[in-house]
Amino acid sequence: MPELPEVETIVRDLRPHLVGRAILSAKLSHDDVLRGVSKRKLLASLKGARIISMDRRAKHAVIELKLATRPPAHPPTRLIIQPGMTGSLTIADEPLEPGAARYAVLRAPLDDGRELVYRDVRRLGTILLLDEKAWTAYDAALGPEPLDPELTPARFAAIMASSKQAIKKVLMDQRKIVGVGNIYANEALFAAGIDPSKPASLLTPRQNKLLLSHVRRILQAAIDSQGTTFRDYRTGTGEKGNFQLELFVYGREGEKCRVCGTRLAHTHEIDARITVFCHRCQQ
Ligand SMILES: [Zn+2]
Numbered sequence: 001m002p003e004l005p006e007v008e009t010i011v012r013d014l015r016p017h018l019v020g021r022a023i024l025s026a027k028l029s030h031d032d033v034l035r036g037v038s039k040r041k042l043l044a045s046l047k048g049a050r051i052i053s054m055d056r057r058a059k060h061a062v063i064e065l066k067l068a069t070r071p072p073a074h075p076p077t078r079l080i081i082q083p084g085m086t087g088s089l090t091i092a093d094e095p096l097e098p099g100a101a102r103y104a105v106l107r108a109p110l111d112d113g114r115e116l117v118y119r120d121v122r123r124l125g126t127i128l129l130l131d132e133k134a135w136t137a138y139d140a141a142l143g144p145e146p147l148d149p150e151l152t153p154a155r156f157a158a159i160m161a162s163s164k165q166a167i168k169k170v171l172m173d174q175r176k177i178v179g180v181g182n183i184y185a186n187e188a189l190f191a192a193g194i195d196p197s198k199p200a201s202l203l204t205p206r207q208n209k210l211l212l213s214h215v216r217r218i219l220q221a222a223i224d225s226q227g228t229t230f231r232d233y234r235t236g237t238g239e240k241g242n243f244q245l246e247l248f249v250y251g252r253e254g255e256k257c258r259v260c261g262t263r264l265a266h267t268h269e270i271d272a273r274i275t276v277f278c279h280r281c282q283q
Contacts, residue, residue, distance in 0.1 A: 002083045004146075004179030005222035008056050010089050014116075015054045017091050018063070022050045022111040029105050030123055037129040045069065045077060045129055046108060052076055058142050058178035061089055075132035081106075084124025090117050143177040146215050151177075157208040160200040166270045167203060168196035171215070180215060182273045184222075186250040188214040195282045196275045197267075221245050249276040257281060 002010070026046035031039040048068030055062045063079040066072070081089055092115045096104060106118040106127060118127070130138055143159070144151045159177060163170045170176050171185045180188070189196045191214040194207050203211070222245070248258055253266035257278040266276045 002059060002085075002087065003181040003184070003222075004056070004059055005219055007059050007061055007083065008223050009226045010083070011054055011056045011061050014061075014089065014091055017114065018051045018054050018110075018116065020051065021114075022048060023065075023116070024048075024109045024111055026106065026108040033105055033120065033123050033125055033127050035126050035128045036134075037127075042127070042129050046079070049077075057139060057145075058174060077132075078128075078130045078135050080126075080128040080130060080138075081118055082126045083118075084120055084122070084126070086122040087118065087120040087125035090119070091115065092117050141175065143173070143175050146177055146179055146212075146219055151212070153205075153209045153212055156212045157203070157205060160203050160208055160211075163200045165200060166197045167194060167200045167211075168275055169271045170200040171211075172271065172273075177215075179219065183247075183250045184215065184218050186274075186276055187245070187248060188218055190249045190277060190282060191218070193282055196277050197270055198283075218245060249278065250274075252276060 023046050026043050028034075028039050028043060034042065045065075045067055049065040050068075052064040052066055054064070057080075060080050060082040063081070064076045065079055067074070067077050070077070081087075083089055092100075094113070095109070095115060096107070096117065101107070101117075103119045103121045104117050105120045105123060105125075106116075108116040110116060118125070128138075144155070156177070160167070160170060163176070165173075168185050168189060171180050171188070172182065186196070188211060192207060192210040194203065194211060225245075246258075249264055252264050253274070253276045255264055256262070257264055257280065260278065260280045262278055262280040264276050264278055266274055268274060
């Protein structure tokens with residue numbers, strides 16, 4: 001699943017190639033990826049649109065567009081692409097060969113001869129087109145970005161204090177804070193020494209501070225390794241992998257804690273996803 005670091009990597013890679021370009025036309029192979037916009041409206045809007053900026057919000061790529069069909073002073077419209085598990089957003093230097101175009105859902109040739117392509121084998125991703133008002137509502141429904149400096153430890157603590165649910169559940173709730181997937185939640189809670197089932201409102205100020213800093217460290221390391229995220233710290237040949245992070249708990253249920261040697265426990269009871277933790281290190 002493309003998580004925050006993967007989408008951030010895609011956006012950073014594509015941004016310099018896309019900003020300032022105009023979309024000549026667009027083709028959509030299947031409309032089951034669309035949410036709240038018809039195929040006809042999407043294609044009519046994209047035709048002739050100029051790309052003003054490209055950013056990430058949560059796990060979505062956000063492309064700001066100046067539509068050719070709207071007066072110049074009109075606020076931008078945003079094309080939102082959330083790549084699903086089998087989705088990828090790329091730029092092709094030349095028109096796609098028929099074989100390469102096979103899973104292309106959205107194709108948008110640009111005014112420099114290149115082409116923006118969204119591929120999605122199983123079409124698990126989604127595409128939205130939002131005007132200013134719809135974007136404001138969409139953005140407001142999402143929690144703050146974990147890497148945003150405006151998310152101070154005090155603000156983070158206030159969000160956690162507002163819920164009696166298990167801290168792991170709150171950490172993964174996109175309305176509370178965005179972009180923290182299951183692996184990141186498991187690892188950050190272990191690193192901060194916090195029991196994943198502890199009610200979020202009972203975290204101490206120190207635990208909140210530690211948790212935020214570990215969430216940031218882990219996400220940043222994943223971005224620095226361009227979304228390669230985690231690998232176990234030994235390769236198949238027993239050498240140290242060249243990755244930013246080793247996994248301490250995720251995928252290691254039943255194995256020994258790397259810190260204290262206690263056998264790691266696991267549960268599906270918190271949020272129906274796997275939670276792996278150390279009874280001894282996490283309180
Ligand atoms: Zn331990």
